[in-house]
Amino acid sequence: MQIDIIGAGIGGLTLAIALEQMGIKTCVYEQAESIKPIGAGIILANNAMQVFEKLGLREAIEAKGNPISSMNITKANLKPISKGDLTYFEAKYKVKNIAIHRGVLQQILIDKLPDSTLKLNHKLNQIQKTASGYSLLFENNEKIAATSIIAADGIHSLIRKYLFPNSTIRKANQICWRGITNFNLPEKYRHELNEAWGKTGRFGFVQITQNKVYWYALKALKKDDSTVHLSDIAAHYKTYNPLVKSLISSTNKAEIHSAEIADLKPMKNWSFENICLMGDAAHAMTPNLGQGACQAIEDAFILAKCINKYEVSVAFDKFQHLRLTKANKVVKTSWMVGKIAHLSNPISMGIRDSLMQIMPASINQKQLEQIFKIPVLKLAEQD
Template identity: 30%
Template sequence: MPLHPPPKVLIAGAGLGGLFLAILLEKAGIPYHIYERTSTVKPLGASMGINANILPVFDQLDLLKDLQKIAFACTTLELYKESLKKIGAIDLSGFKEKAGYHTYIFHRPDFYELLLTRVPREKISFNKKVVWVLQNKEGVMIRTSDNETHHGDILVGADGAYSAVRQNIYKDLTKKGELPASDAGGFKMGFICMVGTTNPLDPEEYPELKDDHCHFKTHIGKNKAHSWVTTTLPNNRISFIIAEQLDEQVAKDFAFRNSEWSSESNAAMIKQIYNFPIKHGREGEDKILGNLIDATDPGLISKIFLEEKLFETWYHGRTVLIGDAAHKMQPSAGQGAVNAMEDAVILANCLYDISGGKEPVTPELITKAFRDYREQRYCHAKFQVENSQEMAKLLNGQKLSERVVRTVVYNLPRWIMNHVYLKQAGYRPQVMFLPTVPNPKGLPVVPQKPSKRYQEEQTAKNGSDVYLDL
């Protein structure tokens, strides 16, 4: 009896989540194609980090060694007042021994290029913005901005916070009266952020660049709604991220004023932050943000708005959402990209299990897979949205209570911070259709749903039951 073919997956968006899902589907033998709205991806962005939550998957995909080539391990998080007086530090040096991995910091465009090398170029189409979606029992069809149509069995919206895919399915649900009221509302606005990464700098002028680990420094403004983070990166570079916290009304005004995103607006913000001090440079010669800005290509300094929202509806029919399209987080906890990749892992696991060929991939089977994906991911995504909110208060809050909490947190005993970090490191979903990475002894790991298909295949191959170390 011939096997039924696996579903063809259309992925809207070639961001980190979309690329990571493509890499996983490639491993699973599930056909896919990515449609990216831009004509090319610009090398914008500053530093980003990933940790033990997702790094076991990098081991599974043989990506970890390549990541380490473009990254620095981060062993300490330092916090300073605007006066450059040290508030405290969080020591992460013992984290690898207990969690299995360092936290790695790298230049976001370098990481993007690494993922891009793992996706066959013929499976990505650029300048293809999804503008219309039609789905029925037979399949799903998308129309792109160049008036082309493309057909598949499943559509994945990995197209960001203002996802066109989400807007299309929500429009359909609204007509049917099935969209939750909370999903119909807008984002919660909070921060304006400017980011960039310098060209190579002189290590004699910035001695910390001589080290083979990341210097991660957060600076808290005095009587101002600003905080700024600087991190040293491979190839003698320093990235900078400046966040300005806005009150609710000001945030709404910024969100809808196009003038705020012009080059003139960039210049205005640069003027405002230019003389903010940074804890870098030779002893007694501390620098200012302006030194880093002047060493950065102007076209690679970007200003972005940081919104947040956890959506309740993650799927409808043959369409499912991942990453920012489903849950947009503040960047304070550094979990946005990690959660998009975790989405991709769980969704790929669920799609793998319905793609074995023993039965046709029906709409009912697709819905079951989507429901399983959301059930596995929703609670953790909710936790990280809320955790990011709390981290934003911790790093940017100017109330006396927030300043006190900030000082306490950055001066807690090392064993307490290790306990907190290790508890979070226990959520580490793996690819269930690949050999799993053993977890460190003594680490309380959140149990993961095994792949019935993979277990059956391994049993048939090896002639005995397979037990997973999870």
């Protein structure tokens, strides 16, 4: 049996590794001509690192990243509003939360796969049903016969459009800038993620390796913000702590990437016959919980376990049963957090901040537990 995976993102590569470790042959088709690291970081939360521990990748990832033991919400001046202590989960699950360059992580995953697994310059143009399965037609004119297909091709998945043409992408009316800069952070920030909330905007930063910082900035869009992508980012954050302005000014502008934020309206079905969606193709979410890639990593491990035990179409049903409820809940929660974070009314902002400051630490811990706990890990292993 061979599983054909469309998309060499974090989820698709993790799935390929898990399947190859089980002795199941895979082929991963990626539209890019080469794998180039873009200027973005990623936080591999506790749930993602639990999976990478199972796959034997924890040590390699820890060696190239930076451990994070606290996730904080602050005011624009970096005065704390809410603190999420991660040390409890580090002790409970025996893994740390790791901030790492996305390109570095991608290369770690690629290096774990046989050279023949990854096919670059394969942008899928069309999928057709055949008597024996499916025909995949790529932009490079190559045509592949496939029997079992996993769509890991992101929020704009061509395969999802083929299976579920009525699926809906929702714009959040927010823009996100991302950058990486060589910067010596004050020591107190080096093992924390801090996200500063201001009026209609946010700014987050985290160290991803020694003297290298990943930052992201979000701003609510108005109807007339057609040129916001080209605007001076620093101008939107001039009232923030000087550290924020220093991070922006120290970054090469040519390496700052921007994109409008969107998610996928939660779906009730991810598969049909021998085709299954995973990751952003199935449940793309806004980045407000930092769980997009982490949920794709959860998908990869559980989907591989199901494929290893069941006939493919049954495996896809089992996978959906195990993962759909949690993934869709994270999508909905992330969307709600984004709306709360971008309040613009000063009174509403004050009430929000006051409520967050008095919220017991036990509530924060319970909310994180719901995200970090992967009850199906043991179930999948037993299966």
